[in-house]
């Protein structure tokens with residue numbers, strides 16, 4: 001199976017040890033399932049490997065744009081994770097969940113004055129600064145409050161992992177961060193170090209997303225460039241940044257063709273590399289932060305749908321339409337993401353029917369996955385899409401006034417609602 005929390009019992013698919021057809025019956029479809037125990041396991045794999053190999057003060061920071069709702073922040077608090085935030089909305093959600101905001105890191109390439117003020121007043125620990133305009137605003141707003149704001153500078157090491165352009169963010173011409181190669185990063189530090197109300201505590205880079213073992217050397221390359229920069233700033237300007245934040249991006253298995261990612265192994269290799277380079281450059285070994293998003297929550301998620309129309313276009317192709325679509329999972333429509341799709345109540349039957357699994361929206365591109373092989377379904381069958389824990393709920397919309405599905409958490413054989421299904425009343429709440 002794709003992941004160890006997916007199984008089969010009789011003709012039914014199981015997830016986190018539960019018969020998913022029973023959960024579909026209990027809560028209705030479409031439905032997001034999240035395996036809480038798996039989320040915690042994933043956090044612990046990162047926590048342990050980072051503490052073991054990088055040492056004290058190095059830890060993972062969950063990139064919460066991958067899955068953002070109150071319950072997630074409570075789990076992150078319980079697991080002692082840091083969190084990345086990218087908007088005032090995410091900050092507000094984390095605050096409501098009682099997350100200790102000193103362990104939060106605020107990203108974004110265009111923080112407004114409102115965002116900056118809101119983040120400071122919410123006690124956000126670190127600002128990930130994207131550009132000089134933003135740093136000036138932070139300096140001013142921190143001054144008004146009489147605080148010294150800790151900042152980490154986001155840099156682009158000029159590395160292009162072999163992934164989609166839409167998710168490759170470490171290139172020189174990226175909209176995020178400041179380029180090292182052009183000399184702009186150095187000019188930035190040179191000026192920023194004298195700002196009164198900010199303190200530069202580290203540097204950040206994020207090379208991209210869905211990166212696997214064989215491309216894992218992009219992290220080593222990025223670390224080399226970042227440490228060299230670190231050393232330059234240390235020796236030239238006496239800037240003693242203590243944190244190196246290597247971003248997120250470890251890949252997950254969407255289909256059986258995807259490799260397994262050795263998280264601990266990659267962290268061990270990276271730690272040796274960083275220690276070696278730091279020694280050669282005669283700088284202290286920095287504390288290392290990483291920002292996993294997808295690899296914390298993706299395989300903890302599954303989406304259930306009911307089959308509606310089955311359309312066979314003779315001589316062309318077949319469509320199996322489901323009661324959700326791009327409103328709850330826009331990722332195939334956005335960038336052709338692959339998914340494993342199963343007919344949850346007919347497991348073990350021969351997969352001899354080929355169809356595009358289509359959503360219900362008025363948009364031809366509303367496809368969850370093309371060319372799926374499955375047993376021929378009938379109306380009312382349950383379709384399960386695997387590995388949907390990342391960037392599904394958080395990217396969901398109300399296009400066509402489709403209410404967002406509920407998020408049901410599974411833990412130790414129990415199930416509970418973490419996010420309620422939206423009602424029609426929710427949809428019109430702000431309409432005057």
Ligand SMILES: *Cc1c(COP(=O)(O)O)cnc(C)c1O
Nearest residue numbers: 063206209248249291292293294
């Ligand atoms: C999106 C993002 C992450 C998380 O990436 P994943 O591929 O989900 O691990 C981490 N850091 C930054 C800055 C990001 O933009």
